[in-house]
Amino acid sequence: MAIDNNMVKQVAFLARLKIEDSKLESTKEEFNKILNWVEQLSEVDTSNVEPLVSVHEGFVKARADEVTDGHIKDEILKNAPMQEFGYFAVPKVVE
């Protein structure tokens, strides 16, 4: 799969990465190099193999339903660039 400059822009937008126009070409090449390297995997025929999502076997380690956390509001808000009335404050986001 070859990536073009538009795809680079699109992926950058979705990942909120700023890529200068001057860097588009080189980013595209790096992208394609990585993809080509990964492409080697498709040389193996996996048509009869179920995807392996995880190497963990058996049951998930799950926790009991107990309240063990929270009430650390000051710490939660400590690194917020902006906070008001105990809320995180962000530039207005109304779609």
Next chain:
Amino acid sequence: MTYTIKTAQNEWEIVCGLEIHCQIISKSKIFSGASTAFGDDANENVSFIDAGMPGMLPVLNKECVHQAVKTGLGLNAQINKYSVFSRKNYFYADQPNGYQITQYEYPIVGKGCVKIDLPDGKSKNIGITRIHIEQDAAKSIHDLNPKKSYIDFNRAGVGLMEIVTEPDFRSPDEAGAFLKKLRSIVRYLGTCDGNMDEGSMRCDASVSVRLKGEQGMRERAEIKNVNSVKFAMQAIENEAKRQIEIYEQGGTIEQQTRQFDQSTGQTKFLRLKEYADDYRYFPEPDLPPLLLDDEYIENIKKEMVELPDAKKERFIKQFGLTPYDAEILTESKETADFFEQAATGHDGKKVANWILGDFFANLNANKLSLDQSPVTPQMIGELVDLISRGVISGKIAKDVFVMMWKTRQSPSKIVEEKGLKQVTDTSAIEKIVDEVLASNPDNLKAYLDGKTNLFGWFVGQTMKASKGAANPSLVNELLKKKLG
């Protein structure tokens, strides 16, 4: 009767599917130990996991899995013993990780089916496509500051079940009936409180239209976060009409996301689908696949309670209720239990009449919930018995009910203390009848001269003279005899 929208030129049909987000009832969040309590101070119930702090790892809450499986069983659905968590990537202030942990290709619950009952007495099966579990996002508050949005993460990470239906709805009524039925089922199961106005049950509707008889489906619009059954029905109807108008003017519909405006009842444009929905799902690396076994599922089956459909059928058979009465009485488990306690050992049909009549009227008038009622199920059963045994008349029973409501005393005690027992002693009633006839010679003469419609008046006078305690049929009988 099929629902269609007729215009001057055409007859149109609605095609609609629903996605319902139900907050799972659990003490703590789905991936963290913070509380799920609603209405606490902002950001109190937040852990570093919910706040998306670097290096924090999610740990699955057993109860959320349990609740989802129970809900799946309640919707007659396939439980998947293998399911996988996925990351749904998007940037928004309500989601500090930049992704939501959800399930995508492998949801925990697969296909199911829910029967809905329609206003015309017919029923219809609605297909459930799937249920997956995921984390809720934070709550954004937009109206406190003109330039800023405030974010409260108390809701972030609360467990959700997203229930997706097939596009089986052909009318707003069907969608409304489904939402009510679903709400009733999750409340019976205790897996979601179903409060749409508090946002613990939220509905998105996908709506498209097509000409009657047309095959296939046209482009659809998805209407987000409609927060009541009534609004959902209104949104579906108005969105269908909007699309029809566009088609009839020669336009086309693009797949899009719309928002319901409560003040106008209309939907308004939010965004085009293709632009916003590039979620780049991939399997969640921080959580292994979720494996369940038969024993686990069987154990949850054993916990299943009698659900509204089964209860309704049983009430019809066991107590001789009409389907309509049984439907109302089984909509909530609390009402059904109340009825059943009142009806057991008594005349169920009459008990139902009292509950659906005077009892509900008083509850509503006093804005009381069932558990605040001064009248207990036992009192209603007893009251019905007193009428059946002829101890009091139906009319007196109404007064007794009012006193029961005020004093919380048992009906027998009220009847005893107030001397309301129906007089069934013929000689006692005869005496009253004689008095009435003797003190109204003019009317008696008029009656005997042929003015026979005065009969009712004599019955009334006798009842009045007995202070309502005389047995009405005996009064009738005696008067007929005396007046010849």
